[in-house]
Amino acid sequence: MQRRDFLRLSALGFLMTPLAVGVFTSQGSASPFSGFSSGIRPEDLPENQALKSLPRLTNQASDRGFSTRMRIAPTEVALVENRKTSLWLYDGKLTPLIEVTEGDSVEVAVDNQLHQPTTIHWHGLRIAADQDGAPHDLIKAGEQKTYRFTVPEGNAGLHWFHPHPHDYLAEQIAHSLAGVFLVNPRQDPVPASIASHLLVVTDLRLDEQAQVAPSIHPDWMNGREGNLVLVNGQRNPQLEVAPGETFRLQMVNACAGRYLRLNLQEHDLQLIGTDGGYLEKPVALDELLLVPGQRCDLLVTASESRKQRFQLLSLPYDRGRRGPPMLVQGEQTETLLTLVTGQGEVRPAVELPARLQEIQPLGEPEIQRRVDLSEDMPMGRRGGMRGPHHQDGRPPMRFLLNGEAYSPGDVMFEGKVGKVEEWEVFNASGMDHPFHIHGTHFQVVAIQNWKGDWHSPEYAAWQDTVNLKSHQKMKLRMVFRQPGEWMFHCHIIEHEEMGMMSSIRITD
Ligand SMILES: [Cu+2]
The missing domain is CATH 2.60.40.420 (Cupredoxins -  blue copper proteins)
Structure with missing residues (x-):
């Protein structure tokens, strides 16, 4: 054990005290460690399959805007061969997508079929407070609610939605309840010829039966990190691009506690947008830390060499996790996605405008x-x-x-x-x-x-x-x-x- 870990543990009374024993063995029914050592391992999931686009929630609006009805309910999904995993999902879809344009009106009628209250918080949307899905606006178990709002002008960007009920939130996030809300600008400074790929990162910890494992003390202490890291519901999917192609990766970190220190092997990342939309101009980075809740918009120019593979990694990051080393996920490298260059013609580079948008300072605080x-x-x-x-x-x-x-x-x-x-x-x-x-x-x-x-x-x-x-x-x-x-x-x-x-x- 390193000295720093020792200090952290001892400061919190975890070492050599009756409390430490109690803290780590007081779990109720299931073994507190199920899923940690004996559950589903990453290699139990297939990898290198073609990246799937996010499933869309059905749009029933007759003209502009977005309207849908959806259930929030336990749904069986096939992540591991020959087994079904019960997740809690919006409309039966894992991390579904709503896509609109700024100024659009949105109506989402929700039927809460969970056995506990929930809300939908529209993370990043600047809408009326009574539609924001705060913890004091619960949709009780078995009840319905319709969220109605207009996405204001200037609110373009990659946003997302997730539950926000106090006391039930961690369990709902651990069951993968989350979705993506993409707001396109009316006039986009980035040329439409640049392909964009939406990536949502979630993680899961499953027990031997491939069901969501209960949280244990280090999860509460540090934020739960599942050992199964998924991008659009897939383990290490594969994205094929043309050699030299310029493309966008628009990413959401929808994990409860996992930090993503992003790095793409042998490639620069150009950051062109954050939570609230575009930057003024691209910023070249070797790596980017994307923490839970954040989004990023990355421009990448692929290698001109054909038939090559490059991994999009999340590198180790020390965020000060605590607990016995055997129970705390170590700082390790995760492969999120594999980029593969095709064998076609090399694509010419695409130029961006010098300025993507103005970001005015807000001035002196009142x-x-x-x-x-x-x-x-x-x-x-x-x-x-x-x-x-x-x-x-x-x-x-x-x-x-x-x-x-x-x-x-x-x-x-x-x-x-x-x-x-x-x-x-x-x-x-x-x-x-x-x-x-x-x-x-x-x-x-x-x-x-x-x-x-x-x-x-x-x-x-x-x-x-x-x-x-x-x-x-x-x-x-x-x-x-x-x-x-x-x-x-x-x-x-x-x-x-x-x-x-x-x-x-x-x-x-
Ligand atoms: Cu915190």
């Missing part, structure tokens, strides 16, 4: 706020184990915003529509956290490293989720354009569930 992210382990209290649903083996940990663990109804801040806000967000904990704000996009304006030096970000971008490393501080600027209660939280799903969430109430 309101300043401070948000500290931290954690504690209340000894002698059953902190973090409240609620109706907690036979699920959570450790007695709490993850906190400004020293508070979320309870339904909590409002931390009051604000006004149209004001420039600056939030100084400080990660006072020992692990990384992806910080997400609903209802708006923000610009990171300053970043402080652990030595205390401030610097500007390398490029301007609109984001709704940003990673803060341990002891990092950032200043985010944003404007809320709509009244209502907007959630903000860590996007490691288990941290959010264990308290790292609150809300801001915006009024006219």
Whole structure:
């Protein structure tokens, strides 16, 4: 064990204490470790099959816009040969797609056939707060709800949707409940001749029967990472492109806790967009860290050599996970997808316009706020184990915003529509956290490293989720354009569930 791991473990009371024994053996019915050692392994799933496009939700709108009815229900899917896995899906489809154009109206009628409440949060869409699927707007088990909204102009980009009920969220995400919401710009600066491939990354941990394995303590501590990493529901699918072809990879990290440190062998990545749409101009990168909740739009020019294979990798990244090494997924390289060049003619390079869009600074803030992210382990209290649903083996940990663990109804801040806000967000904990704000996009304006030096970000971008490393501080600027209660939280799903969430109430 490395010294750092020892310190982490001992700081949390995991070493040589009765608590450690209790913490790791107190699971209810199933073996707490099922799925970790004896469940389905990656090699039980086929790989190198042609990349599938995302399944679409049926559009029943008669003219422009999007309208659908869908069930949210357990559905059997065939991931492993000769076995069926029960996942919880939208309309029976794994990570389905809704595609619209900015300005379109959208209507989604939902029938919740799960045995527990859910909501649909439209992550990245700047819509009315009462349609945002926040934890206080539950669709109870067996009930229906229709979400109606218009996607505002200027909200083009790759967004997504997922459940957001407090106390049930981690279980629903662990069962793969998520979808993709692509908003095309009315006038696209990127030539249509450039092919675009949507990639959604999810992960799963399945037991011996190929069913979703229950979460164990390290999952709650660190954010659950399944050992089966899927792209569009497939293990390491294969994407064929022409030699020299310029193409886009538009990716969503829909995992509960898995960080993706993206690298494409022998290729540069040109980042052209983030959560909130295009950058001003492409940024060349060797690698890109895509944390849970984030999206990226990458432009790639394929090698001109024919019949070659290149792997899109997620490289090891130390985000400060804790727990006994045997139970904590190590930092290892995952192959997400294999790029294969064909044997046809070499395609000429495609030029992008010099400027994709303007990203104007928001100006000096009228309101300043401070948000500290931290954690504690209340000894002698059953902190973090409240609620109706907690036979699920959570450790007695709490993850906190400004020293508070979320309870339904909590409002931390009051604000006004149209004001420039600056939030100084400080990660006072020992692990990384992806910080997400609903209802708006923000610009990171300053970043402080652990030595205390401030610097500007390398490029301007609109984001709704940003990673803060341990002891990092950032200043985010944003404007809320709509009244209502907007959630903000860590996007490691288990941290959010264990308290790292609150809300801001915006009024006219
Ligand atoms: Cu977190």
